[in-house]
Amino acid sequence: MEKENLIKLKGEIENIISSKKINILPPFYVKDYPQHIKYTDNCKVDKRLCLHLGQRKLFNGLLYYLSTRTITNESNFTCLYIGAAPGHNISGIAKLFPTVNFILYDGQKMHTVGNNVHIIQKLFFINDEVNELTINRNIKFKNNKVFSGSYLENKDDILFVSDIRSTSSTKTHEECVFDDMNLQKNIILQLKPNSFFLKFRIPYTMKSINYLDGELFVQPFNKVSSTECRLMGEDLTSRVWELEKHEDTLFYINTVLREWASYNVLKVKGGDSCFDCALEQKVVTLYLTKYNSNLFIDPILETNIINMRNWMTKIHDVFMELNKKDHGRLPIIRSVDEFLSFKDSISIVKTMLSNYTIMPDKYKDQLDNLLKTNESLILKVKTYGSPIHNVLKIYGKTILNLFIVNYCMRNSLELLQVNEIIQYDLIEDVLNDFITQKLDIASLVSFDEEKYNMETVCKEMVLSLLGCIHEIYDNEYGEGTGHIICKRLCTFIISNSKLMENDELVLYKGTSKNKIRDIYIKMGWNFESSYKYIIKDDSNCEQEFIFTLNVPIEKNLLLESKPVGKKKDFKQIEEDVCLKFLRVLEEKEVIKPFPDTVVRFKPEVYLP
Incomplete structure (x- = not known):
């Protein structure tokens, strides 16, 4: 079975190589990738070139979510972000959406500034706090000033974002993942926000999970073999998510598209024609075509796309720099057999x-x-x-x-x-x-x-x-x-x-x-x-x-x-x-x- 899987994987890579430059940028959602390859955890894949940039990944995700869920020039939206630390990406996002109020919850220190950014530096995982936020709809900022209802009284104005990630001395990592998923779900069911954008990963110990319905956003610059996505939705209905199907699709994206696909994208500093750069360009294009940002005022859209992607790198280049490893030189000649090295x-x-x-x-x-x-x-x-x-x-x-x-x-x-x-x-x-x-x-x-x-x-x-x-x-x-x-x-x-x-x-x-x-x-x-x-x-x-x-x-x-x-x-x-x-x-x-x-x-x- 593994040999058959290897043959199929090799064939998919060779097909991608033969197609050369791809003109259509990759889809936003997992459901729009029909290809999948059986996931296997006992193969060894050498010479990976795709780039993992955690803060850039979060920036792109939040940029996409707010671009699809906010209305231009309206100021009645509140983005409630649980698990926001260290928050290097949020300062730039706050500048792109100056009319959105950002409320950031986390027990760790956050490196974020902005007139429309409010920080609550405390642990969130206490039942009383959850109830205070979701039932009484009260929030207490870092300066101890309590706002009752002013931000959370209208559920239609709340955009809920979660990057909850807990650790435990008595539980396994997979148990923590499952607990985090359930905590997100419970907050959503009580808070009833306008929409939500959640960290989503099916624990490897489960074949399926009954969870909130929505669209799974593919994250550019994700970890090289991660199956984590972002779940975006607005309804409180649930559905069954299958681990095997999800894993197999993400395995194809990570191993074939992120490593071997080459797209027609605009050249930026440190960038290339890889899958992650292509998906980022698509996110940036969505924002620029909807918003008249005073940060990017060139009359030519392509120029604004280049300027905005370079600006994203510049605002936090330590965390978001593209020119790392072999990134920026793709495509380069590699042996498929050597890459797979099964x-x-x-x-x-x-x-x-x-x-x-x-x-x-x-x-x-x-x-x-x-x-x-x-x-x-x-x-x-x-x-x-x-x-x-x-x-x-x-x-x-x-x-x-x-x-x-x-x-x-x-x-x-x-x-x-x-x-x-x-x-x-x-x-x-x-x-x-x-x-x-x-x-x-x-x-x-x-x-x-x-x-x-x-x-x-x-x-x-x-x-x-x-x-x-x-x-x-x-x-x-x-x-x-x-x-x-x-x-x-x-x-x-x-x-x-x-x-x-x-x-x-x-x-x-x-x-x-x-x-x-x-x-x-x-x-x-x-x-x-x-x-x-x-x-x-x-x-x-x-x-x-x-x-x-x-x-x-x-x-x-x-x-x-x-x-x-x-x-x-x-x-x-x-x-x-x-x-x-x-x-x-x-x-x-x-x-x-x-x-x-x-x-x-x-x-x-x-x-x-």
Whole structure:
């Protein structure tokens, strides 16, 4: 199925290339894109050139919405904007719509000025506040002056805009998305505004969602693979939105049109002929043909379009500059095959292993059989949200899977690229419990059977596992983190296993033996599959860290980390990864505690 999808995707790209310059600018709404391609999350797309500019995206969306919903030279509209921070784009919008009153709600600092801009810098997600706004129709500005009814008494004058984005220490990102969607909906149903313009994304955990009806506006300069749109509507009716159809259409827009389509657009500073520039030009044209702005007074429409797009860049060039990456040079010659770079995962792993190891010929067939099986080993890294959430997952059945991943990682840094999701299919019963099945792992790690005994093989295996953990943590939390964790792991292994020290293992030594002993006694061998910690910084802002490492013999391996914010509780990470990793090694009989552990380490002696 994936190969069929790849063929279709490649064909769509080649059709777009062959059409050269497209004269018709792209549609505003998702429904007007009939093409779609099955979304897949295990393909790797290299060399993306489309540009993500968050503030420019928001500027275009708000410009389009107000252009379609306001009446020229009338001053009785109020734009109520929830989640407006940091608001760099709104100062320019306020100048383009001087007769609209902007009320901006957000708990974060907003960088917006204007005579027609009113800032309410406080959190909005409290029921009493929602009721005060929607039922009593009262608003309190930053100067504590309360306006009752003067702005919100006539629902026909209210234009409601939402960019609500919450985070939680106890909920997943997808749960937060769903909560935000429901909050927007509830406000709309109570406030009953003239119209609304909402952030819209179907949570990936749902097949469909029953939500407000309306038109989905395609956002120029959106994130390169995002399915987020803006829902614009006025009725309070609902409809069912299907995730699969929505994803497939946005996948086509992001992967084909935004990367490969070339349109006939007017040249501006830093701009080119890409999809995003074309859609922006269409938005700007809509505004200029409806409004007689005193900012753009040239009698020639094309000149005003160029001037306005350059003005948009100039007002906040740090956030809205177009001349970034390869943008501004499109179209440029690229290989479609190289761009897609869907690769046969088994071939990649086989090549990496053969290049990294000296594999005796007599073991070639065994390795080939191992790589032809269908069991999955998946490595995923995904970044999303604000602040950044990083999620790393590895699935497989044995420690040896992780060992092979270590080989792959050393030869391919692209396995840990942020914002990419990669899947490698390999391994089945041949790797299931090498101890139980007496699999000759020396054949897989290129050990000379006559030169190395099983004890040496185990040492080398542990070292490789440490190396894997080291690389993962250096990539996730910064250079040096992996070394700290591996030091503690290694001290555990040396203290509590049948393995003897060697020169390489000694490099990781240095952790306090007393501290390790305390942890060992306090936790014993009672291991949970997941730990969650809530950390509060000086500003009383909560941050969440979750770490999971669970490899029972009968289940898959899952290594997951999700830091929020800048601070990480490395001390707690060290303690938990040590205990969990030891448990894994003990189950596999690679290590085992000394027989008299309980006798030597008595809780009443070492614990308060």
